[in-house]
Amino acid sequence: MSRRKFIRDSGLLSASLMLPSLARSEDNWSGGQIQHLVPLSNHDRIMLKVSFAEPQQRPSLRIGQRSFGGIKTDTLGRFWTFHAEGLESMQEYELTLEQQGNQYANSWSLSTAPVPEANVESMRILVFTCAGGPDNAQTDTGIWRYLPVSTRQRMFQRALSFAPDLAVGIGDQVYWDQNVARRWRGGERGQANRQSIWGKYGSFDEDLPVFGSLNESTLTGCLDEQIASLYSTTFRSVPLILTQDDHDYFENDEGTDDIVTFPPRNFTARLGRASQLLYFPEFLPEINRPAHLAGSSPSGISGSYGSYRWGSLLELLMYDCRRFITLAGPTAVLIEGQAERWIASRTADEITRHLIHIPSTPFGWSAGKWGEWYPDYLQASGQLGLEVPKPYWQPGWFAQHQRILSSISSQEDRIPIVLSGDLHAIGSGLITRSGELNFDNPVQTILAGPIGTGTGWPSSARGIGATVPVDLEVEERASPIENNGFSIFDIDTDSIEVRQFAWLPEQGLDAIDNLQPFSTFRLSRS
Numbered sequence: 001m002s003r004r005k006f007i008r009d010s011g012l013l014s015a016s017l018m019l020p021s022l023a024r025s026e027d028n029w030s031g032g033q034i035q036h037l038v039p040l041s042n043h044d045r046i047m048l049k050v051s052f053a054e055p056q057q058r059p060s061l062r063i064g065q066r067s068f069g070g071i072k073t074d075t076l077g078r079f080w081t082f083h084a085e086g087l088e089s090m091q092e093y094e095l096t097l098e099q100q101g102n103q104y105a106n107s108w109s110l111s112t113a114p115v116p117e118a119n120v121e122s123m124r125i126l127v128f129t130c131a132g133g134p135d136n137a138q139t140d141t142g143i144w145r146y147l148p149v150s151t152r153q154r155m156f157q158r159a160l161s162f163a164p165d166l167a168v169g170i171g172d173q174v175y176w177d178q179n180v181a182r183r184w185r186g187g188e189r190g191q192a193n194r195q196s197i198w199g200k201y202g203s204f205d206e207d208l209p210v211f212g213s214l215n216e217s218t219l220t221g222c223l224d225e226q227i228a229s230l231y232s233t234t235f236r237s238v239p240l241i242l243t244q245d246d247h248d249y250f251e252n253d254e255g256t257d258d259i260v261t262f263p264p265r266n267f268t269a270r271l272g273r274a275s276q277l278l279y280f281p282e283f284l285p286e287i288n289r290p291a292h293l294a295g296s297s298p299s300g301i302s303g304s305y306g307s308y309r310w311g312s313l314l315e316l317l318m319y320d321c322r323r324f325i326t327l328a329g330p331t332a333v334l335i336e337g338q339a340e341r342w343i344a345s346r347t348a349d350e351i352t353r354h355l356i357h358i359p360s361t362p363f364g365w366s367a368g369k370w371g372e373w374y375p376d377y378l379q380a381s382g383q384l385g386l387e388v389p390k391p392y393w394q395p396g397w398f399a400q401h402q403r404i405l406s407s408i409s410s411q412e413d414r415i416p417i418v419l420s421g422d423l424h425a426i427g428s429g430l431i432t433r434s435g436e437l438n439f440d441n442p443v444q445t446i447l448a449g450p451i452g453t454g455t456g457w458p459s460s461a462r463g464i465g466a467t468v469p470v471d472l473e474v475e476e477r478a479s480p481i482e483n484n485g486f487s488i489f490d491i492d493t494d495s496i497e498v499r500q501f502a503w504l505p506e507q508g509l510d511a512i513d514n515l516q517p518f519s520t521f522r523l524s525r526s
Contacts, residue, residue: 029233030105034097035078036228040281041239042308043089043115047281048082050097051228052104056080059104062096063087074220075212079278089115108236111165114311116287121493123310126164126238127358128486129421130450132174132226132247134200137454139193144454146175147484147505149230152451154512155503156234159486166308167238168316170421170448171245171360174226174275176201177252178268179261204250206267210274219274227279230452241308242280245360245422246322246371248272253322253371255392262325262371269323276303283307283318288346294324294336305339307346314491315352317343321361325371332396334361334373340400347407353493353525355414362420363405364431364445364474365466367458373401374469384467402435409439415496415523417444419487423466424450424458426487426502427480428519433473444523445474446498449485455505457482478519488517495524 035051048061050070055077061068063084070080087093089112096107114120133146147155159167176198201222204215231240246253249272251261264272276282285291285300286307295304304323308316324336333340347355357363361372368378370392377390408416416439426449430442447466459465459482466480483502490497499517 029108029236033104034233035224036231036279037097037233037236038231038240038242038280039110039236039238040241040284041087041110041112042284042286043113044085044087045284046082046084046087046093046095046110046112047284048095049079049278049280050082051079051224051278054078056099059097059099062098063093073277075216078220081277087112089113089118105233110237110239113239113309114313116309116311118311120311120313123165123313123491124162125489125491126159126162126167126486127170127419127448127489128159128168128451129170129448130172130424131169131230131452132172133452133454134175134197135225135229137197139197139456140189143456144505145197145456146452146454149225151505151509151512152230153232153234154509155451155484155486156231158501158512158515159488160234160238162488164238164488165310167235167240168318168358169240169242169451170358170419171243172247172422173242173244173280174223174250175247175452176222176226176250177247178204178250179252179254179259204267204271210267210270219271220278223275223279227275240280241283241306241318242276243306243318243358243360244272244276244304244320244322248275249322253369255370255390257391260327260392262322263327264323272323273303288315288349290338290342293339293342295320305336305342309352310491312352313493314354314356315346316356316358317346318358319343319360321359322371326396327392327394328396329394330396330399332394333400334371334397335359335400335404340404343404344407347411350411350413353414354491354496355411355417356489357404357408357418359404359418359420360422362422362445362447362466363401363418363443364429364468364472365423365425365447365480366469367423367462367466368464369462373397374471376467376469378463382463384464384470386470398435402437405431405434405439405443406437408443409437409441411441413525415444415525416441417446417496417523419446419448421448421450423447423480424453425466425480425482426450426485426500427466427476427478428498428500428521429468429474429476429478431472431474435471441526442475446487446500447480448487449483449500449502451484451486453482453484477521495522497522
């Protein structure tokens, strides 16, 4: 019996590798041996998350004269993490993946970041959101729930043509909500559409572990398509940070009498962590981020709360608003308490020229969903309001929102700025008031733009798009529009220039290749 037949018969091989109908990207660079490769680097280390088309034995990463052995992260040996430490800052390195001296692909380049104290004059960041979703996701009425993977890849190629130093994908790397599967009440037609889009993945058994059971092949069958096939090896020379939001725990944020989906139950929390372990780097250690924050390992590797430094020019604060959510009424939080204190201390310490907050749940707009900062709920009038309360919403969430927003506005020498995703829209504005807080130093809020959303936009189901909450005042520079897109941030010592790109399928695929910004603005330090 061949090894591949044994693996297939054992039920552990991903469906995406066994079924030719599923999308797979065989990059000519590696001849198809490397299924995907996502890198992240800081000033002294590089981490790679790599999957192969076939199980491997002890692959290694060579950088110059040094070799770093891979760490197997799955049961079979298809998924490996490579962690190279002790590197020089601001160096372009040549990397090679090999096995016993035989290369899997040609060498490629990846650069490290400046040391935290370095004087750096500029950098460029690509930011996007909502890139996940199945590939063949068209309903019988012609609606695409998600754009085809090939279209998303084309959008990435346009974004990467601007040569960013860093890319950040904010949340929703995957869409396969288990709560919908468990309690689906749609008609036969809706059920048939759901089966045609998600049925290929099979199902999870929550009584079994994630790894070493059929759950492992179910998970990798889904994510090989939604993450590995999407990113392939396209970002191999661009450090890529992927953060997590509700759908990355295989749930929609939902609070009803039937189900409350967050905080994630044990099984979905393990699915979220397994996804990151296999497919994209955790946050690398950073000197000003405590190693004991929730979701962190003793080494300082973090899965939930992250920071990233680019010399003395920029610090990014990234936080998952789902993993440690609480339901404690007036003391409830979306961000764990110690992590909130760390976020506040980093915001007050104006050691870098710029600081950008990147939460998984947006500031400044609401769609009436349950797991938001805001109590706003869709009323019979078709508008957001407070007359009919939002079921199971927690007032402590907005209290935490007020504390964070106040700390951002209180910065004296930096531009107060929040960048987020989630709402399947792209736009920007200026928060001048929130509840009882009036901001003399208004907070810039920006929606990055969704890569993967199809032609059936969420507002058609929610009944409303991204809307300013009742108790906020936001001067909308570019009112959020439900278009696919991304944002480019050009950062120098005294300003941040933002270019936002938007596209809809009716414009045609060729329009992506020369896409121009629909909104450009420059934010300057006071």
